[in-house]
Amino acid sequence: MSARLATSCDLERPELWSLKGEGNANWVFSYAGTSPNLVGKVLRVRKPKPPPEPEHLALEDAVWGPVLGNRAAADGSDSAADRERAYVQLLLAPLLGPQHIPLQQQVYPSLKFLQRLLHCSGCLWSLPDGKVGVAGVAAPLPAVLMPDVTLLPASSPSGTSGSVAEGAAGPVVCIELKPKCGFINTCSTVHPANRGLKHSRSRYQLHQLLKLEEGSIDACSTYDPCDLFSGEPGRLRAALAALLEQPQNNLRLFLGGQSQQLPQRPQTCAETGAAGEPAGEQQVPQHAAPQQVAQQQEQQQNRPQQQPQEREQARAGAALEALLVGLLPQPYGQRRGALVELLAAVLEVEGVLPRLLQAQQQCPYDVEGVYQLYCSLAGVTGTLSSASTCSTAAEGLDDASDTDAATDADAGSHVAALQQLLALPLHKAYAVLRSYVVAATAKDCAIMITLQRLTGAAAPAATAAAGADGSLHSSNDGTSPQHLSRHGPLGCIYSSAAGAWYAYQLALVDLDQKALAKIVKHSELDAAILVAARRHLAAHHDDG
Numbered sequence: 001m002s003a004r005l006a007t008s009c010d011l012e013r014p015e016l017w018s019l020k021g022e023g024n025a026n027w028v029f030s031y032a033g034t035s036p037n038l039v040g041k042v043l044r045v046r047k048p049k050p051p052p053e054p055e056h057l058a059l060e061d062a063v064w065g066p067v068l069g070n071r072a073a074a075d076g077s078d079s080a081a082d083r084e085r086a087y088v089q090l091l092l093a094p095l096l097g098p099q100h101i102p103l104q105q106q107v108y109p110s111l112k113f114l115q116r117l118l119h120c121s122g123c124l125w126s127l128p129d130g131k132v133g134v135a136g137v138a139a140p141l142p143a144v145l146m147p148d149v150t151l152l153p154a155s156s157p158s159g160t161s162g163s164v165a166e167g168a169a170g171p172v173v174c175i176e177l178k179p180k181c182g183f184i185n186t187c188s189t190v191h192p193a194n195r196g197l198k199h200s201r202s203r204y205q206l207h208q209l210l211k212l213e214e215g216s217i218d219a220c221s222t223y224d225p226c227d228l229f230s231g232e233p234g235r236l237r238a239a240l241a242a243l244l245e246q247p248q249n250n251l252r253l254f255l256g257g258q259s260q261q262l263p264q265r266p267q268t269c270a271e272t273g274a275a276g277e278p279a280g281e282q283q284v285p286q287h288a289a290p291q292q293v294a295q296q297q298e299q300q301q302n303r304p305q306q307q308p309q310e311r312e313q314a315r316a317g318a319a320l321e322a323l324l325v326g327l328l329p330q331p332y333g334q335r336r337g338a339l340v341e342l343l344a345a346v347l348e349v350e351g352v353l354p355r356l357l358q359a360q361q362q363c364p365y366d367v368e369g370v371y372q373l374y375c376s377l378a379g380v381t382g383t384l385s386s387a388s389t390c391s392t393a394a395e396g397l398d399d400a401s402d403t404d405a406a407t408d409a410d411a412g413s414h415v416a417a418l419q420q421l422l423a424l425p426l427h428k429a430y431a432v433l434r435s436y437v438v439a440a441t442a443k444d445c446a447i448m449i450t451l452q453r454l455t456g457a458a459a460p461a462a463t464a465a466a467g468a469d470g471s472l473h474s475s476n477d478g479t480s481p482q483h484l485s486r487h488g489p490l491g492c493i494y495s496s497a498a499g500a501w502y503a504y505q506l507a508l509v510d511l512d513q514k515a516l517a518k519i520v521k522h523s524e525l526d527a528a529i530l531v532a533a534r535r536h537l538a539a540h541h542d543d544g
């Protein structure tokens with residue numbers, strides 16, 4: 001069975017594709033056949049979703065039409081795919097750097113192909129009535145082909161392909177980071193009653209408390225995106241160490257393109273402090289050397305008379321160390337620290353975090369203000385106006401700590417800021433909504449860092465290649481590691497912490513344009529997070 005394509009290549013049989021990854025909105029399949037057009041590619045298929053309400057579509061058109069073109073093209077076809085492509089090319093690529101965005105090729109799998117593909121892979125999806133069923137799609141779904149970024153392209157400096165190269169290099173390891181929002185929004189449209197919480201802790205740390213309450217995580221993470229994006233070497237490394245300890249859905253590891261099970265280090269919210277203190281202050285001292293990180297982890301593992309929780313931690317650490325054996329030449333116990341250093345070096349040399357942060361900061365307003373604006377533009381009834389949002393968000397306030405005390409001046413500035421936002425001329429209001437969507441994409445995308453150790457003849461070859469184009473850049477400490485030449489999407493780096501050369505690639509995935517209607521969900525989630533955080537604080541206060 002072959003798929004109908006807009007391009008010259010064929011997707012071949014559905015059985016040659018297997019589910020590689022899945023999020024809320026997409027399935028991602030990897031290819032196991034031999035067609036040169038498809039080897040090293042993934043097929044990303046959009047999950048079916050209920051059609052949007054007409055008033056939402058009208059607002060989408062009004063907001064995006066002037067920038068991305070209209071949804072309905074002049075020839076009557078639906079140009080949603082073109083608009084999505086234009087969204088990435090025109091709005092995201094200039095902010096994030098086009099070199100980090102994998103090329104996507106629109107394909108049109110036939111309905112029969114899709115049905116078979118989803119059936120063979122046992123794909124499940126949520127039905128509108130809340131039930132979960134095996135996906136039985138009734139209409140073709142949007143799909144793209146793109147490089148499998150958990151592998152390196154065949155043209156790496158060592159001449160290696162995606163898997164283990166003949167005697168020249170170690171296995172390909174990909175670390176996927178979903179860093180989430182890296183700053184605290186202190187704008188005046190945040191209700192004064194919510195500022196105490198929102199201005200003092202990252203949204204990620206607050207969301208951990210809701211996830212814990214709902215049971216979707218067993219323990220709060222010490223990871224704090226504000227550390228990752230801080231621009232401070234020590235905090236960056238502490239954030240990466242925290243992600244490796246408690247990956248949740250923020251870190252994944254692929255070995256030879258295969259997703260690996262990463263154990264979570266058990267940890268309680270009490271252990272991290274009320275509502276989670278920043279990882280940089282809890283886990284590893286700021287500016288800690290990688291050896292310190294590794295030492296601290298080793299000490300934790302070697303403590304006498306281990307409690308069950310400590311045994312779990314040691315087990316989690318051992319599993320990770322074992323996965324890293326081919327990537328890092330360090331002895332057991334030192335690989336996690338070396339990985340932290342290697343990832344930090346790649347992130348620093350590529351400069352992707354400041355750019356991502358800039359994209360996340362495109363919208364000057366918090367969701368509280370944007371929600372009001374959305375409601376007024378979408379013609380949503382007055383019941384969704386400020387009174388409703390704020391009372392929801394302030395629920396449980398009696399139990400809260402006194403950090404939420406609002407002054408008259410705060411209240412005045414809040415009202416004025418909201419009035420100003422709601423009085424914007426239409427074209428500026430639309431621009432605010434566009435900036436909100438761009439920021440939302442940047443807060444939810446993933447950074448894929450793919451690495452392969454170069455050994456034997458491959459390392460000198462990489463050095464020679466670097467010398468050939470003369471591009472030698474030092475990392476921000478001015479000494480090591482060094483970032484050498486770039487071959488297309490591939491870079492080459494020497495890590496002094498690992499004592500080895502690496503071919504690497506950094507790609508940004510999941511750059512989807514979020515629907516404006518999601519603003520309502522974001523607002524509800526915002527309110528739920530605040531309620532959970534207040535409950536947690538109140539309980540913590542009572543305990544004390």
Ligand SMILES: O=P(O)(O)O[C@@H]1[C@@H](OP(=O)(O)O)[C@H](OP(=O)(O)O)[C@H](O)[C@H](OP(=O)(O)O)[C@H]1OP(=O)(O)O
Pocket residue numbers: 023024025026207249440444512514518522525
């Ligand atoms: O709202 P958040 O922060 O919970 O983010 C959602 C993510 O949850 P997280 O908190 O990272 O576990 C959520 O992640 P999971 O699929 O749950 O791993 C999705 O990324 C969701 O985006 P979309 O619906 O697929 O477009 C994300 O929704 P958007 O906020 O990007 O709309």
Ligand SMILES: Nc1ncnc2c1ncn2[C@@H]1O[C@H](COP(=O)(O)OP(=O)(O)OP(=O)(O)O)[C@@H](O)[C@H]1O
Pocket residue numbers: 020021022023024025026027028042044102146147148149150176252444446509510512
């Ligand atoms: N180009 C790619 N190469 C390899 N793996 C990929 C690629 N794109 C996505 N994946 C894998 O598939 C997973 C799901 O893909 P993606 O993030 O695009 O789905 P999503 O539904 O948009 O996710 P979310 O729910 O986080 O918004 C990713 O987390 C990643 O592990």
